[in-house]
Amino acid sequence: MPATPPTHTGISRRTLLQGTAGVAGLAAAGLSAHPAKAAKDLVAGFIYVGPKDDYGYNQAHAEAAAMLKKMPGIKVVEEEKVPETDDVSKTMESMIKLDGATLLFPTSFGYFDPYMLKTAAKYKDIQFRHCGGLWTDKNPMNTGSYFGYIGMCQYLNGIAAAHATKTKKIGFIAAKPIPQVLININSFALGARSVDPSITTTVIFTGEWSMPVKEAEAANSLADQGIDVLTCHVDGPKVIMETAERRGIYACGYHADQSKLAPKGYLTGAEWNWITVYKQFIADEQGAKPLPNFVRGGLAQNFVKMSPFGPALSEAGRKNVTAVKAEIVKGGFAVFKGPMKDNKGNVVIPAGKSYPETAVELESQNYLVEGVNGAIA
Amino acid sequence: MSGSIATVLLAMLAGSLRVSTPFLFVSLGECLTEKSGRINLGNEGVLVLGAMVAYATSYETGSPWAGVAAAALAGLLLGGLHGEVCSLAKVNDVAMGIAIMLAGTGIAFFFGKPYVQPSATLLPGIPFGFWSASPQVRNALLVCPLFLVGIAAAIGLHWCFNATRAGLRIRIVGDSQDAALALGLPIDRTRFIATACGSALAGIGGAFLSLYYPGSWNEGLSSGQGLMAVALVVFSRWNPINCIYASLLFGAAGALGPSLQTVGITWGYYLFYAAPYVVTLVVLIITARGGRSLRGMPGQLSIGR
Incomplete structure (x- = not known):
């Protein structure tokens, strides 16, 4: 506020606010x-x-x-x-x-x-x-x-994980089974299986967006089961990344760059790049243009990005991730395409159908794909 | 299948060793305070403050043991405040405990802000699993020295209550204020010391959270362990040795949810996450049948009067 408001006694908060607003105006x-x-x-x-x-x-x-x-x-x-x-x-x-x-x-x-x-x-x-x-x-x-569309980045995480895993078992720690989380789990599993179809993904639901002790417990149980690459969808992945590093296994990040937390085992990560979105809105507002109501974007629009590669990711892995990323950026790339079965054996996408990242059908996703160990309910 | 059962059992053993320590320290601290006839619900706040202070001290000095000491000191001070205020006339210790809880978490969040991002030096584990070739067993038996300290503290406290003059005095003050007055015991001072020392133990429990497992400081670190510990004290009938069993059981039950999901039992995980609370309820019901509910409870506790 540019001016000090009058401070004589008896002034109400409302008048005070109006006063300052007037001065500001x-x-x-x-x-x-x-x-x-x-x-x-x-x-x-x-x-x-x-x-x-x-x-x-x-x-x-x-x-x-x-x-x-x-x-x-x-x-x-x-x-x-x-x-x-x-x-x-x-x-x-x-x-x-x-x-x-x-x-x-x-x-x-x-x-x-x-x-x-x-x-x-x-x-x-x-x-x-x-x-x-x-x-x-x-x-x-x-x-x-x-x-x-951060699911695409989780698909790339999956490819990186497939190149790093030795046990062919990778893990995903998820908060709640809602569509956006399921898309990430499935994309991660499908990315890994695109490299080696024998890879299985074990998912643990913690039930809460932020529960550090339970997340650490989940990471340890997965590591005990011989799972050697972890990623997650929880609000603060810090504990999971640190636990993976302590257990000597690999990790793929989520939300933000967590490479500092796991300097040895961090492969790459799926990150948001919100500055693109915010700059657009602000440019429109400053230019007195109407703001769009419904905005979506993926890797091509720079709404999401990948963390820099960590030292543990092999040259072959880096090349594979970079090549697929270039495909995605071209547009029309579909992670979810038929014929596809869920992990109970039901056909969820018939042959000939494919859903690119923009497909609205994905937003009601309610299954885990073949190769994922876990259940929604 | 037998492999899966072994996995779950191993995970529960590992979980009980990893998760139980904060419960153990807070319940021991609470046990000591309640034995003197006072309740301290503020130990949840002490736990969070201890976690923050320990992490910050370890980060600044590079020594995790300095962090543990600082956490105990922070607990001692906050517990001392509780003890001092409660010794004033007509102060309700339950209400004051809630105030201490809110103050402790508030102070910890306020001063803990700069320590969310950096990584502090953590406490080392003692590899009791060195004899095994299996990395799972090795990891399960990697025990934090604080866990051993907790066991020793429980045994020490038990001995103190039953075999020393100080322990006897604490019990008299807690069981009958009239008897204590007749004997000329310093009631307020005894309770003050018991509350402060109890909170110091709770502070060490917090240090375990931030410096060993899960081993990082953030604002969601404690998920009510400090409050659960109050229930654990009732559960263990105000006996420090039972506190060990109660904490181990609680830790093992907590490990059930994630480990069942890894071996492929995926239905009802919300139910399995509730296991620790279900176990608490069941044990309380079993031990309380036949009107024995108040056995072992100090006579001067405000909830019992």
Whole structure:
């Protein structure tokens, strides 16, 4: 805030807020009189469900937000560890009213309904974009969602894992059996099987997005079973990567770059690259263009990326990953193509059918493919 | 199939050795505090604070044992605060314990922020599995020295309660305030010392979490181990030796969920994750039948009065 508000006694919080907002508006008007100084800074608010340095989901968003902070004409406000309850509505309101945010990114899945939708209905000239795939055209037009096809990166993880495994057994530690997680498990297994069809993938569901002791226990049980490459889909993969390294097995990262946690065994990793998405939204907002409501992208659009190769990945493995990645970037590459069976022997994709990353059918995936040891329920 | 059973049993053994230590320390600490007639629900906060302090100290000094000592000291201070405030007139120890719990986690999260990312030096394990060629057995028997310290502390505490003057005094203060007054025992001071030392033990339990298993500091590290330990004390009937068994059983039951999934038993994993709590309930019901529920409970505990 540019000016100190009047501090005489008896002033209510509401008048105080209006007062400061008025002063801020005046200051902004004053600034716009000098076009060389650029217009009022765009204020973008980021809300994270966990700590923003969790080596995982939240860090991936916070890293992008940190890059935005360095760009001119934009101010970033952040709040971490906001639970998926009415708390997030309060956070959004305070970002709008106190910080003057006009573009909000509530990044956690559970923020969408009802918290973001209700707040969006109340503040119609504020733009809300939610990370996940939940937006439909029935939702308010000042809301929207964005997501990346990270399953493709897990497919590449699977290829790297196949080149590293000696026991032909690889493992996946998953939080909950929802479609986005299942796509990742299946893509990882299919990537490995594209190199060597005899490879099996064992999956353990922990039931929680963040539960370090249980994740470490899962990693140890998998290692005890002779599994020698691990990857995961939990919010903070730190403990899993460290446990894999301590057990002397390989690991493929997820969400963010975890190579520092497993300098010997880290093969590569599936990472988000949210800065691409955020830059697009912000460019549209600054150019006074309408913001898109439904944004998706994969490796080709630079929405997701791979971690740099670790020292444990062989030359053949690197070449294979790089070649398949080039195929994916060309477009039209389908990981899920018929004939394909699930791990109970049922045909889930008939021969001749294939689903590229953009196919909506994938978003209701409810099976584990052949070669995966595990069950959803 | 027999191979799978062996795998699950080995995983449960390994799990009980790995997961039980924080439960053991917190339940021993709680046992000591409750023997003096006071409840400390704040040990959950002490556990989290201990984990953070241990990790930070180990990272800054490079010595994990300095971390353990710092965690014990942090526990001693926080427990001392609880002990001191509870000795004031009309202070409810349950309510104060919840305040201590929230304060401990809050302080730990606030000062622990810069230590989420760096990797600290961890405690070494003692390879009791050196005789085996199987890496599974070797890993299962890689035991943290703190686990042995915990066993020793339990035996020591048991001996102290039953064979020493100090132990007798703690028990008198905890069992009958009138008797303690008649004997001229310093009630408040005894309880203060028991609470502070109990929390120091809980702090060491936290050091185990961040410096051995899972061996990293973050804000989701404790999943209620400190609170579960309060139940474990009831479960073990305020007997330090039983605390060892209760913690081992709880750890083994906790390892059931992941290990069953690795050998291919994939149905109902939510159910198996609930195993530790189911075991607790079953044992409590069995041991409490016939109106023996209060056996062993210190007479002055506020929940029993």
